[in-house]
Ligand code: SF4
């Protein structure tokens with residue numbers, strides 16, 4: 001089947017029976033819900049941009065399994081060039097949406113599961129890899145969105161999965177049948193879950209033998225019996241219900257996170273890709289996390305590009321674009337943003353082939369990339385707020401800017417007053433200033449912050465998770481040897 005168009009993607013969502021709850025109620029027509037729709041539009045850009053001739057090379061790839069032309073989000077990386085193109089694709093989409101386009105978690109999960117299942121089979125004589133390849137071909141040929149689902153609720157963080165008072169704190173096998181398993185549990189803050197056709201569930205931590213029933217990986221349709229989602233709130237989300245577009249900041253696009261619950265869901269054998277091989281849960285987690293940490297060197301940089309552009313516009317509208325301090329702040333923002341990109345590219349170029357033949361990023365550099373992402377976007381946002389000024393959080397509403405209510409002695413309306421006092425240069429319409437300020441508010445503090453600022457800290461693992469990996473991959477013993485050799489200290 002050919003690549004899906006935007007319309008075909010949105011129609012395919014309508015055909016699903018996905019159960020979505022928000023503000024305490026079931027949302028039946030979630031595809032057209034004003035809070036959810038911008039996130040669908042955002043994910044749909046992964047389909048739209050793939051249809052643009054000028055972006056075809058970046059957005060599409062040739063399936064190594066079928067030879068078919070597929071969306072790169074469904075591709076298994078076959079070279080370091082593929083890894084680099086992935087990051088470039090993510091930067092492009094960040095530039096086009098200024099938001100989280102959600103489809104990367106599935107791409108990263110599929111790549112992690114692909115190489116890990118090969119190695120599980122090699123050691124345990126299982127046939128997970130062949131099963132996974134069949135699933136993958138179905139995903140590629142139908143141009144589907146798969147949500148990579150990793151983060152369990154975890155309950156008491158001081159306890160292993162099998163020690164939890166409530167076993168549902170980690171997704172686990174509740175019942176075994178000849179034709180499959182029944183699973184129970186949940187995954188928290190799942191990016192794009194409502195907008196996905198399928199979910200690919202993975203364990204969230206390295207496990208031991210006692211955690212065998214929690215060491216599972218499987219795929220499941222998003223509307224399978226027993227699966228439902230509780231939509232995550234975002235800052236300023238109800239502005240989308242007000243019928244205004246300027247106050248929303250980015251009315252076209254947005255991210256999406258949800259709590260995904262597995263309430264005794266049956267998984268047929270053909271969709272099980274790990275069941276009890278606890279010795280590989282660490283590898284799967286490490287690879288998925290590594291891929292997603294690489295991803296942030298692309299998507300966050302693309303959003304950063306838009307943020308820097310909006311900051312420069314705000315400076316222009318305020319008439320301060322020539323001030324050397326402003327210019328220097330924009331340079332600093334660019335320097336930080338490009339440093340993140342350098343990390344994304346570096347961990348891709350330094351990637352290596354796995355036993356399965358697919359390519360994996362350099363894990364140390366991918367973790368360094370994400371560690372920088374936990375810091376630099378905060379500084380970039382600080383500088384954006386510095387240049388833009390406090391108006392981005394104090395400006396009256398869009399309704400005020402349009403209100404005919406008379407307030408002045410000479411018949412001035414609220415709209416007249418707002419437009420008079422928030423004007424800057426005569427050639428700059430006040431509405432454009434409003435738009436750029438609200439847009440900045442959206443990225444820095446509003447609903448896009450879930451895809452930029454706060455997500456930069458916790459998405460793809462919180463900062464400490466990268467530090468653990470950096471410690472593991474940093475080869476301290478090797479570094480000590482280097483020092484000893486030059487300093488003339490003999491090895492004992
Ligand atoms: Fe993709 Fe970035 Fe969103 Fe993750 S946060 S799904 S990498 S856009």
Ligand code: FE
Nearest residue numbers: 191455459460
């Ligand atoms: Fe993320």
